[in-house]
Amino acid sequence: MTWDVLNIVGTIAFAASGALVAMEEEFDFLGVLVLGLATAFGGGIIRNLLIGIPVSTVWEQDILLTIAVVTMCFVFILPAKWINLYWMRFGNLFDAIGLSAFAIQGAMFAQQMGHPVIAAMVAAAMTGTGGGIIRDILARRKPLVLRKDIYAVWAMGAGFAIGIGYPQKPFPLYALFASVVIIRMVSTRYKWRLPYRSL
Amino acid sequence: MTWDVLNIVGTIAFAASGALVAMEEEFDFLGVLVLGLATAFGGGIIRNLLIGIPVSTVWEQDILLTIAVVTMCFVFILPAKWINLYWMRFGNLFDAIGLSAFAIQGAMFAQQMGHPVIAAMVAAAMTGTGGGIIRDILARRKPLVLRKDIYAVWAMGAGFAIGIGYPQKPFPLYALFASVVIIRMVSTRYKWRLPYRSL
Amino acid sequence: MTWDVLNIVGTIAFAASGALVAMEEEFDFLGVLVLGLATAFGGGIIRNLLIGIPVSTVWEQDILLTIAVVTMCFVFILPAKWINLYWMRFGNLFDAIGLSAFAIQGAMFAQQMGHPVIAAMVAAAMTGTGGGIIRDILARRKPLVLRKDIYAVWAMGAGFAIGIGYPQKPFPLYALFASVVIIRMVSTRYKWRLPYRSL
Numbered sequence: 001m002t003w004d005v006l007n008i009v010g011t012i013a014f015a016a017s018g019a020l021v022a023m024e025e026e027f028d029f030l031g032v033l034v035l036g037l038a039t040a041f042g043g044g045i046i047r048n049l050l051i052g053i054p055v056s057t058v059w060e061q062d063i064l065l066t067i068a069v070v071t072m073c074f075v076f077i078l079p080a081k082w083i084n085l086y087w088m089r090f091g092n093l094f095d096a097i098g099l100s101a102f103a104i105q106g107a108m109f110a111q112q113m114g115h116p117v118i119a120a121m122v123a124a125a126m127t128g129t130g131g132g133i134i135r136d137i138l139a140r141r142k143p144l145v146l147r148k149d150i151y152a153v154w155a156m157g158a159g160f161a162i163g164i165g166y167p168q169k170p171f172p173l174y175a176l177f178a179s180v181v182i183i184r185m186v187s188t189r190y191k192w193r194l195p196y197r198s199l
Numbered sequence: 200m201t202w203d204v205l206n207i208v209g210t211i212a213f214a215a216s217g218a219l220v221a222m223e224e225e226f227d228f229l230g231v232l233v234l235g236l237a238t239a240f241g242g243g244i245i246r247n248l249l250i251g252i253p254v255s256t257v258w259e260q261d262i263l264l265t266i267a268v269v270t271m272c273f274v275f276i277l278p279a280k281w282i283n284l285y286w287m288r289f290g291n292l293f294d295a296i297g298l299s300a301f302a303i304q305g306a307m308f309a310q311q312m313g314h315p316v317i318a319a320m321v322a323a324a325m326t327g328t329g330g331g332i333i334r335d336i337l338a339r340r341k342p343l344v345l346r347k348d349i350y351a352v353w354a355m356g357a358g359f360a361i362g363i364g365y366p367q368k369p370f371p372l373y374a375l376f377a378s379v380v381i382i383r384m385v386s387t388r389y390k391w392r393l394p395y396r397s398l
Numbered sequence: 399m400t401w402d403v404l405n406i407v408g409t410i411a412f413a414a415s416g417a418l419v420a421m422e423e424e425f426d427f428l429g430v431l432v433l434g435l436a437t438a439f440g441g442g443i444i445r446n447l448l449i450g451i452p453v454s455t456v457w458e459q460d461i462l463l464t465i466a467v468v469t470m471c472f473v474f475i476l477p478a479k480w481i482n483l484y485w486m487r488f489g490n491l492f493d494a495i496g497l498s499a500f501a502i503q504g505a506m507f508a509q510q511m512g513h514p515v516i517a518a519m520v521a522a523a524m525t526g527t528g529g530g531i532i533r534d535i536l537a538r539r540k541p542l543v544l545r546k547d548i549y550a551v552w553a554m555g556a557g558f559a560i561g562i563g564y565p566q567k568p569f570p571l572y573a574l575f576a577s578v579v580i581i582r583m584v585s586t587r588y589k590w591r592l593p594y595r596s597l
Contacts, residue, residue, distance in 0.1 A: 052454030056251030255450030
């Protein structure tokens with residue numbers, strides 16, 4: 001139940017972020033739909049592909065698909081002032097919730113399919129960040145997450161925990177979820193970056 | 200039978216468009232082959248993936264594969280004057296035929312797999328336009344269809360019709376096919392665009 | 399056994415090339431990991447998808463995955479002087495070994511699945527070069543192999559040979575492997591290019 005709510009919040013956040021990037025790039029309304037859907041569902045689709053769940057299960061999520069489409073229509077007509085006001089303030093939190101919920105789910109799927117720990121880590125990172133990478137490629141941007149955002153690392157941390165046998169019961173999972181959200185917000189606040197090295 | 204002809208025309212149009220983009224981007228002959236094949240078959244491959252048809256069925260279409268390769272070789276050696284003359288004049292019509300035939304087929308596949316209406320719409324749009332999106336990404340262009348071309352909408356309209364139970368018999372399907380071609384040509388002629396909004 | 403060694407050399411070469419491109423593009427350490435893994439395993443994943451092998455078999459290659467990760471960590475901390483010195487000198491040879499080993503393997507998989515000759519050719523080219531194409535897309539570069547590198551052609555040649563029934567026994571396969579490596583090195587040395595034509 002609570003899990004469903006987190007999923008919905010994550011889907012809204014990711015659909016909105018795809019829609020906003022599409023508008024920044026002057027895509028038309030179709031582009032808004034495509035980028036929004038790709039951001040919200042693309043990571044899960046690639047995850048399913050990699051861990052061996054039929055990709056077509058995406059169509060069973062009709063409620064999430066509908067919520068994503070409604071979100072994008074809403075963002076498309078929202079006054080620019082509100083977008084600046086609310087997205088800037090709460091967008092990061094929404095995004096962190098989506099990342100955390102999606103990453104934990106992704107890792108659980110990989111673990112249930114009997115794959116090794118590295119698969120749980122990649123599944124977590126892919127579910128949490130793959131949609132954003134597809135969004136950036138379609139918008140012809142360099143994928144943000146690969147360049148200066150530390151957040152895939154927290155997803156992989158959650159994936160590692162689940163891969164080595166973290167208890168998959170409500171309370172421990174909520175604790176893990178909250179930890180990822182908090183550490184993600186802290187790392188945004190203090191602009192933590194991964195080490196990088198340019199040649 | 201007639202359906203086969205439409206499929207062949209669509210494959211030729213899409214393979215030629217991929218080959219021409221590759222040549223505009225100064226790709227070599229391999230790039231011409233890859234972009235042509237990706238444009239002609241990429242949309243169907245992603246569609247199969249999304250609706251749960253084995254992707255490897257692509258290899259059963261040997262005749263279409265051969266036609267695509269022959270088309271690309273032909274385009275590669277065609278005098279530039281002829282390209283300008285004929286592609287500019289008939290390219291749009293060919294393209295509209297490919298879009299329409301591919302979209303209707305894609306939606307029928309999705310509907311036969313028992314997926315909801317939205318799947319038929321996405322399958323139609325993906326089969327009709329996915330190849331072009333892959334082509335644009337490989338050529339490092341912003342995907343045209345997401346920015347200023349209304350044509351995916353007609354594909355989705357056909358997908359919607361089939362998803363809600365449009366009769367899948369020869370005559371009604373030809374009528375639907377012709378409608379999509381005509382409305383696509385009209386929208387090109389009058390440069391219709393979807394609403395867009397930039398931030 | 400020998401085959402395993404070739405596979406390992408190829409994986410190291412491809413992982414290192416992904417890591418180096420990531421560093422050239424100022425990606426962070428996560429970007430280095432993602433580009434390295436995508437280059438080393440992306441081609442095989444797409445190949446599996448196209449010829450109908452479950453994509454999730456990638457997780458059974460734990461040793462190769464570990465080798466790839468170790469390679470990338472190593473490249474990340476290597477002094478720039480050594481990179482210039484050794485990669486420039488031996489990088490091409492490593493890369494040719496990876497291309498050749500991966501292409502021959504890819505074609506053998508396609509052939510064993512009972513697909514036609516063109517599938518063996520595409521599988522060879524995809525296994526050998528698909529990872530590099532994904533790497534270039536993620537790094538927002540125009541895919542090198544589509545523009546001015548002849549090497550996919552040698553992969554397709556090997557694929558053709560295997561598709562039409564080249565004997566799949568150790569000695570003939572090593573001969574084929576060596577031929578592809580040598581012709582690839584020769585074509586790099588003399589800067590052979592495929593014909594191209596710009597509009």
